[in-house]
Amino acid sequence: EVQLEQSGAEVKKPGESLKISCKGSGYTFTNYWIGWVRQMPGKGLEWMGIIYPGDFDTRYSPSFQGQVTISADKSITTAYLQWSSLKASDTAMYYCARHPSGTWSYFDYWGQGTLVTVSS
Amino acid sequence: QSALTQPASVSGSPGQSITISCTGTSSDVGNYNLVSWYQQHPGKAPKLMLYEVTKRPSGVSNRFSGSKSGNTASLTISGLQAEDEADYYCCSYAGRSPNWVFGGGTKLTVL
Numbered sequence: 001e002v003q004l005e006q007s008g009a010e011v012k013k014p015g016e017s018l019k020i021s022c023k024g025s026g027y028t029f030t031n032y033w034i035g036w037v038r039q040m041p042g043k044g045l046e047w048m049g050i051i052y053p054g055d056f057d058t059r060y061s062p063s064f065q066g067q068v069t070i071s072a073d074k075s076i077t078t079a080y081l082q083w084s085s086l087k088a089s090d091t092a093m094y095y096c097a098r099h100p101s102g103t104w105s106y107f108d109y110w111g112q113g114t115l116v117t118v119s120s
Numbered sequence: 121q122s123a124l125t126q127p128a129s130v131s132g133s134p135g136q137s138i139t140i141s142c143t144g145t146s147s148d149v150g151n152y153n154l155v156s157w158y159q160q161h162p163g164k165a166p167k168l169m170l171y172e173v174t175k176r177p178s179g180v181s182n183r184f185s186g187s188k189s190g191n192t193a194s195l196t197i198s199g200l201q202a203e204d205e206a207d208y209y210c211c212s213y214a215g216r217s218p219n220w221v222f223g224g225g226t227k228l229t230v231l
Contacts, residue, residue, distance in 0.1 A: 037166075043224075062219075
């Protein structure tokens with residue numbers, strides 16, 4: 001069974017750094033692109049970027065380029081989303097989601113989400 | 121890249137059919153048959169309902185169907201059921217590096 005298990009909720013202060021995770025299981029982790037999607041409180045979904053764990057090829061949405069870093073550790077089948085200096089506006093739910101093999105056309109499996117709260 | 125345009129809300133009675141539209145541009149919806157739809161219940165992760173405009177993943181009811189004309193895609197739910205009440209988001213591939221754009225979401229209320 002394919003599963004994407006995300007790390008738990010985080011409460012941080014502005015200016016702090018953060019790295020959240022998404023562990024894939026039930027499939028060959030290195031063969032599928034994984035993306036990150038933001039959902040701000042009461043708002044819609046926004047695509048942030050994707051990574052191919054097989055060769056670490058990473059692509060970012062222009063809206064998020066330079067704001068976050070996406071990485072992966074294939075030895076532990078885990079993808080990451082990190083911030084070096086959080087802002088209050090980073091408060092949101094963050095989902096990881098997988099693209100099916102051989103296509104970018106949709107996201108077939110989603111993690112349960114990680115709630116990030118940034119407040120002084 | 122602007123979000124795709126969806127109605128904020130739609131409603132229908134059990135057994136009825138409803139349609140949710142998703143309007144983009146010639147750079148996304150109009151240029152690719154790569155529109156997908158996601159259902160999101162409160163506090164839950166999105167769930168794939170349709171992909172590549174009309175295709176249903178295994179396990180999704182055939183009450184859900186999709187179509188596209190020009191820059192507008194549509195999701196139709198027939199035989200509405202109480203459990204269909206949720207938020208629905210469309211998503212289109214938008215080419216470039218790559219890029220995906222989502223709709224703003226539509227809240228479906230089953231009366």
